[in-house]
């Protein structure tokens with residue numbers, strides 16, 4: 001005698017005996033295998049490869065012309081590496097919004113050692129780092145970010161007053 | 165006085181419940197307040213207010229062309245008629261629509277519509293009036309911009325933040341002077357020789373004359389003024405001793421479409 005079986009519809013004589021069977025196993029496992037292969041496929045070519053770390057080059061004409069002790073970015077290198085994106089956004093707001101009511105103001109940037117710079121990507125940063133492919137792009141490609149600065153801003157610049 | 169955002173929303177919401185709508189509701193509940201909020205506020209004393217006078221008595225076709233070239237060169241304004249590479253040549257039917265202009269010329273009847281008449285002085289009718297953004301005191305382009313990409317500076321310059329422009333072109337519909345142009349395609353292949361140190365624009369943003377804000381910041385005159393040989397006068401309207409003030413005192417001047425109430429700040433000596 002099977003035991004009594006109870007559910008919300010009432011009490012039944014026996015628990016129904018259903019044959020345990022895996023239906024359509026062939027299709028399910030083939031499908032899963034195809035899915036996994038598709039998932040891994042794009043990653044496979046890079047498996048086991050080491051991507052060389054970015055090689056930034058600092059040997060641009062402007063930097064080489066500087067005396068050794070002057071070869072210093074507007075902020076310490078480590079700080080720049082971590083924060084240059086935020087700094088550029090701040091520069092953008094200060095320069096573009098100059099003289100707007102209540103806006104932060106100005107085109108000047110004063111570095112911690114007291115030197116004054118024009119807050120400008122093209123005219124200041126790219127003056128020293130005139131090798132975008134060997135400098136900016138190295139890390140940006142390595143970490144796969146694509147900043148959209150270059151749709152408008154030029155790689156080569158001169159101070160406005162000089163370019164007259 | 166004016167009203168703040170909270171008050172505005174409160175009145176708008178209440179009046180919608182009552183079945184009232186639009187500006188009429190504000191007239192009923194807070195008479196005169198909407199106008200007060202819309203009118204340009206008086207500026208604080210001692211603030212710069214840039215303005216320009218165009219002296220048409222000194223400006224001929226050739227000088228106008230020189231001014232336009234100077235402006236468009238230093239601001240990397242594209243010329244879609246002259247691609248750098250022949251493969252970028254555009255079909256003639258789009259050239260008019262694609263045109264980007266910061267400074268351009270029109271005849272009197274286009275520059276000052278409604279002021280012309282069939283019997284007017286022929287010489288004036290055919291002058292090449294130099295037109296640019298008027299840097300209006302009450303700029304409709306600023307009012308309609310949904311992103312605040314177009315804004316009015318305290319020195320009167322109506323400037324744009326290209327990083328923020330979404331290309332909705334409300335401002336082009338709002339500006340009654342046709343001072344704004346849209347970039348229908350990437351302008352770079354049409355900038356003959358890129359001027360170093362000034363950005364180009366991208367596809368999908370609007371652009372216009374900036375009163376040379378980047379040059380003013382370096383104590384330089386606008387490029388068109390420099391190239392005009394004295395036909396254009398630029399300066400601070402709030403400074404009694406400035407050249408614009410002096411010129412405005414000595415000559416009778418007109419402005420474009422003043423009846424629209426935007427209060428343009430480019431003056432014309434005819």
Ligand code: SF4
Pocket residue numbers: 296297298299300303304305306322338339340341342343344372426
């Ligand atoms: S001329 Fe047009 S674009 Fe310039 S401030 Fe006036 S409304 Fe705006």
Ligand code: SF4
Pocket residue numbers: 308309310311312313314324328329330331332333334335336369370
């Ligand atoms: S096109 Fe750009 S500047 Fe003009 S209204 Fe739209 S967001 Fe503002």
Ligand code: SF4
Pocket residue numbers: 234235236239266267296372373374375376386387388389
């Ligand atoms: S003021 Fe500057 S931006 Fe405006 S038309 Fe003259 S040169 Fe061009």
